[in-house]
Amino acid sequence: MLPLKEDTIVANATALVPSGVAIVRISGKDALKIGTSLFSKKANITPRKAYFGKVLDRQGNVLDEGLLLYFKAPHSFTGEDVVELHLHGSVPVVKKVIEEAINLGARLAEPGEFTKRAFLHGKIDLVQAEAIAQLIEAKTEKASRAALNLLEGKLSSQIKQLRDKLIEVEGLIEAELNFPEDVEEIELQQIQTTLKEVLDKIEELLKTYKRGKLLSEGIKLAIVGRPNVGKSSLFNALVGYERAIVSDIKGTTRDFIEEEFSIRGYPVKLIDTAGIREAEDKIEKLGIEKAKEKINEADIVIFVFDASEGLTDEDLKILENVKDKNPIIVGNKIDLGIAESKIKDYYNDVIFVSTKTKEGLKNLEDEIINRLGLLDNIDTDVYINLRHQEALQKAKQILENLYQNLDYYENQKELIMLDIREANYHLKEILGEIHTEDVLGKIFSSFCIGK
Ligand SMILES: Nc1nc2c(ncn2[C@@H]2O[C@H](COP(=O)(O)OP(=O)(O)OP(=O)(O)O)[C@@H](O)[C@H]2O)c(=O)[nH]1
Ligand SMILES: [Mg+2]
Known part of the structure; x- marks a missing residue:
């Protein structure tokens, strides 16, 4: 464990916006001293009790009234002495209280520093x-x-189980190597069984990465097509309210429109774009350029055409241009009929919908989920992130290699032990049992201040 900085840190724990209550958190060895300097009740503060009083500046002027709470080390979030001042959520008051705490010797916390100290x-x-x-x-x-689930330790406990299994084998081999007369020889079969168990579990965890990424980062969906086919109508139908202007005038949507919503619990950013055509109008042209940019950025492109008219040459030209994106092809306006003969080459690939009657919209959602590989309804408790994925892959590679070549190591158990130790190093990295300042810096700097 790294030596902790001994200083006391302060930050707003709630967002700096006008609100009912705002919390300023102070953590470190002088937290109580600094906290009570800014509060009307100065002595006999019992931990975990809320005190109502005046919040004061260093000269004793009243800044606000509110609560003081004290969490005595190690029974606090950070494990240090922590004082929380619960103020009214007035931005200038919160800033002033933080400034006063700094004047009394605290330091403004870095992003994620409270959580880093807890770690x-x-x-x-x-x-x-x-x-x-x-x-x-x-x-x-x-x-x-x-x-x-991760916060409750559901992933950590699974990693710890793997770590312990490897530690056990490592221990047995070490004992055999050190005390060959006293200790029974460990069978390769036993090592093999453990390696297999660990590898299977690692494989299972690795499979959760993609879903976890989609769940935390969301999916970008862009709707494209020629003017008037009902892109904005589809956009509104999916997000669930009349967000975009819809009209029978071609070129209604000029600039792109983005809206966040969710499909089956996965966050989605939906983008409506200007209808693509050979436009004369300067602003429309700019909108069409933007539409093309949005197509490139999207994870999934939804290409819309008017099914009652069938696929026109103009449609096919746009479809050709987005084919690298493997678009979902949507035939809209089926309430007006389907011009089957003009769609025949693509018929089986088309999802037919009507934004007017809402028919087919569920099929479209299914197709989106299907494209993302999420249709199998596997709902795991835990999802790994990129950092976990990298570490698990390194561990997997070492263990897989060992597993496949175990017979060669029959008389070189120390090599088996070294490999297992190295694989376990990567599992310990996931938990942070082994870490570098670089890794911590990367993780905690992505936090916001006060967390
Ligand atoms: N009958 C019928 N009309 C629809 C349907 N969807 C859209 N429309 C109509 O088609 C016209 C064009 O709809 P929009 O959603 O504005 O089309 P768009 O593709 O966004 O058009 P631009 O923004 O000009 O590119 C409007 O008059 C809509 O009411 C549908 O499913 N059935
Ligand atoms: Mg539109």
């Missing part, structure tokens, strides 16, 4: 620290539930 004091492991940021940033309930 360094062993209150949480690194997976749980990451889960806090994930929970705060979750865009859907499904995403927040997934983050909470």
Whole structure:
């Protein structure tokens, strides 16, 4: 564990916006001294009790009234002495209280520093620290539930089980090597069984990465097509309200429009774009350029045409231009009929919908989920992130190699031990049992101030 900085840090724990209540958090060895200097009740503060009083500046002028709470080390979030001042959520008052705490010797906390201290004091492991940021940033309930599972230690406990299995084998080999007369020889079969168990579990965890990424980062969907086919109508139908202007005038949508919503708990950013055609109008042309940019950025492109008219040459030209994106092809306005003969080459690939009657919209959602590889309804408790994925892959590679060549190592158990130790190093990295300042810097700097 790294040596902790001994200083006391302060920051707003709530957003700096006008609100009912705002919390200023102070953590470190002088937290109580600084906190009570800014409060009317100065002495005999019992931990975990809320005191109502005046919040004061250093000269004793009243800044606000509010609550003071004291959490005595190590029974606090950071594991240090922590004082929370609950103020009214007035931005200037919160700023003033922080400034006063700094004048009294505290330092403005770096992003994520409270959580980092909690980690360094062993209150949480690194997976749980990451889960806090994930929970705060979750865009859907499904995403927040997934983050909470990590915070509760559901991934950590699985990693710890793997780590312990490897430690056990490592220990047995070490004992055999050190005390060959006293200790029974460990069978290769036993090592093999453990390696297989660990590898299977690692494989299972690796499979959760893609879903976890989609859950935390969301999916970008762009709707494209020629003017008047009903792109904005589809956009509105999917997001659930009349967000975009719809009209029978071609070229209604000029600039792109973005809106966030969710499909089956996965956050989605939906983008409506200007209808693509050979436009004369300067502004429309700019909109069409933007539409092309949005197509490139999108994870999935939804190409819309008017099914009652069939696929026109203009449609086919646009379709040709987006074919690299493997678009979902949507035939809209089926309430007006389907011009089957003009669609025949593509018929089986088309999702037919009517934004007017809402027919077919569920099929479109299914197709989106299918394209993302999410249709199998596997709902795991835990999802790994990129950092976990990298570490698990390294561990997997070492163990797989060992597993396949185990027979060659029959008389070189120390090599088996070294490999297992190295693989375990990567599992310990996930938990943060082994870490570098670089890794911590990367994780915690992505937090916001005060967390
Ligand atoms: N009958 C019928 N009309 C529809 C349907 N969807 C859209 N429309 C009509 O088609 C016209 C064009 O709809 P928009 O959603 O504005 O089309 P757009 O593709 O966004 O058009 P631009 O923004 O000009 O590119 C409007 O008059 C809509 O009411 C549908 O499913 N059935
Ligand atoms: Mg439109």
